[in-house]
Amino acid sequence: MESTRLWAGKEDAEDPLAAFRAEFALPDGVIQLNGNSLGPLPRTVPGALDAVVRRQWGKHLIRGWFDDGWFDAPERVGDRIGRLIGADPGQTVVGESTSVQLFNAVAAAARLRPDRRVLVCDAANFPTDRYLAASVARVLGLRLVECTAGELAAVLQAHRGEVGPVLFGAVDFRSGELLDLAGTTARIHAAGGIAVWDLSHAAGAVPVEVDAAGVDLAVGCGYKYLNGGPGAPAYLYAASRHQAALDLPITGWHGHARPFEMAGAFEPADGITRARTGTPQILSLLALEAALDPLERAGVAAVREKSLRLGDCLAALVRELPAEIRPEVVTPTEHHRRGGHVALRCPDAPAVSAALMERGVFTDARPPDLLRLCLNGLYVSYTDVFDAVAAFAEVAAAGSGERRAKGER
Structure with a gap:
C-alpha cells in the first residue's frame, strides 16, 4: 500500500491542476470529498x-x-x-x-x-x-x-x-x-x-x-x-x-x-x-x-479528465480491500456513464460517514447504505483518495469487528 501512496504523490507532483487546490480555503487536515453537497470556499469570495x-x-x-x-x-x-x-x-x-x-x-x-x-x-x-x-x-x-x-x-x-x-x-x-x-x-x-x-x-x-x-x-x-x-x-x-x-x-x-x-x-x-x-x-x-x-480558468474539460482518473484510482484501491470490508462501487465504471461523485454501498453508511468525518475525511451518505465521495479535480488530490480509502478501511474494519461481536454478519 505504501508504494501506491508513493505513486499518488508522483501523480500529484505532475498534476496540471494541482495549483488550483491552493485557491480554496480548505482546513488543515481535511480531505474534502463532499463537494457534491457543498463546495469549499474559494479564496476569491x-x-x-x-x-x-x-x-x-x-x-x-x-x-x-x-x-x-x-x-x-x-x-x-x-x-x-x-x-x-x-x-x-x-x-x-x-x-x-x-x-x-x-x-x-x-x-x-x-x-x-x-x-x-x-x-x-x-x-x-x-x-x-x-x-x-x-x-x-x-x-x-x-x-x-x-x-x-x-x-x-x-x-x-x-x-x-x-x-x-x-x-x-x-x-x-x-x-x-x-x-x-x-x-x-x-x-x-x-x-x-x-x-x-x-x-x-x-x-x-x-x-x-x-x-x-x-x-x-x-x-x-x-x-x-x-x-x-x-x-x-x-x-x-x-x-x-x-x-x-x-x-x-x-x-x-x-x-x-x-x-x-x-x-x-x-x-x-x-x-x-x-x-x-x-x-x-x-x-x-x-x-x-x-x-x-x-x-x-481551469476549464470543465480539464476538471472532468482529472476527476475521472481520481475515480479510476478510487475504484482500484477499493478492489484491493479485504472482501469482508470491501464496499460495492455502485457508480458505473464507464467514463461516459459516470458523474462527478462515486457512490459506495456499505453497511451503516451514515455511521461510516460520521466516523470518517472524525478522521478529517468529509463525505456524505444517502440512507440506508450509500456513501458518496466527490472527486472534484479542482481541489482533490490523488493522495487524498489514497488516504480516504485507508481511513475507510479502518472504519469498516472496526464496524465489521463490532458486528461479529454481536453475532451479526
Whole structure:
C-alpha cells in the first residue's frame, strides 16, 4: 500500500491542476470529498464580499444597483454559468432558490404544450424535484407519471401524443450515474415533449452542452460544483427558441418589460430577462460570481479528465480491500456513464460517514447504505483518495469487528 501512496504523490507532483487546490480555503487536515453537497470556499469570495459590503453597500448605498452593476448581475452571472453548460449568451439567468426555478421551469414547459396533459418525472430524482413536479401537476391539473431512466423510452411510447414536460436529473444524486443528455432529449422531442433538466450534480463537474443537445429548459443550484456557498442562488436556462412564448407562473418586477414604470399588470420583458422575478439576493449572487473564477480558468474539460482518473484510482484501491470490508462501487465504471461523485454501498453508511468525518475525511451518505465521495479535480488530490480509502478501511474494519461481536454478519 505504501508504494501506491508513493505513486499518488508522483501523480500529484505532475498534476496540471494541482495549483488550483491552493485557491480554496480548505482546513488543515481535511480531505474534502463532499463537494457534491457543498463546495469549499474559494479564496476569491471573502475579498469580493468584503468589497460589496464595505464599499458598494456601505458607501454607495442605493447607487450600487447601477454604479456597481447589481441590477445586471442576474444576467451577467447567468451568461458566465451559461458558458460552463454550453449555452450561448442571453439564455441563462441567476436568482431565487432551486425550488423556485424548478417550479417555474416545469410549469412553463407545461404551458408550452397546453394540449399535453402528462408530466413525466424521474422516479429516482432528488426529492425536491419530485415534490415540485407533483405540485405543478396539481396546480395545472396534469397527470404525473414517474419512471426510471431505463423505463423512460417505454413511458414515452405509451403516452405518445400526451407527454408535455419531462423532468430528469442529468446525474443521479444517489448513484452518480450520468445520463445521456443529448440522446434522452432527442427521445423526449420525438414524443412531442419538452425536456427539462436538473443540472445541479452536473454543471461544473461534467461537460454539459445544452445548446448542442437541444435542451429546452434547465435549472441548477450554485452551491455544489460551482462552489457558490450555502444557499447560493440557482440558475434557469431557457433556449432562445422558447423565450418569446415562455409563460412563467412566478413573476416579479425585475422581469417586467419596463420595471421602473411600476405598472399594474405584468408585461414580460424580452428574452431571458422575463425569467427574473423580484429583487435578487445580491450578496449571495455576487459571492457566486466570485466563486466561478477558478473553475473558469481551469476549464470543465480539464476538471472532468482529472476527476475521472481520481475515480479510476478510487475504484482500484477499493478492489484491493479485504472482501469482508470491501464496499460495492455502485457508480458505473464507464467514463461516459459516470458523474462527478462515486457512490459506495456499505453497511451503516451514515455511521461510516460520521466516523470518517472524525478522521478529517468529509463525505456524505444517502440512507440506508450509500456513501458518496466527490472527486472534484479542482481541489482533490490523488493522495487524498489514497488516504480516504485507508481511513475507510479502518472504519469498516472496526464496524465489521463490532458486528461479529454481536453475532451479526
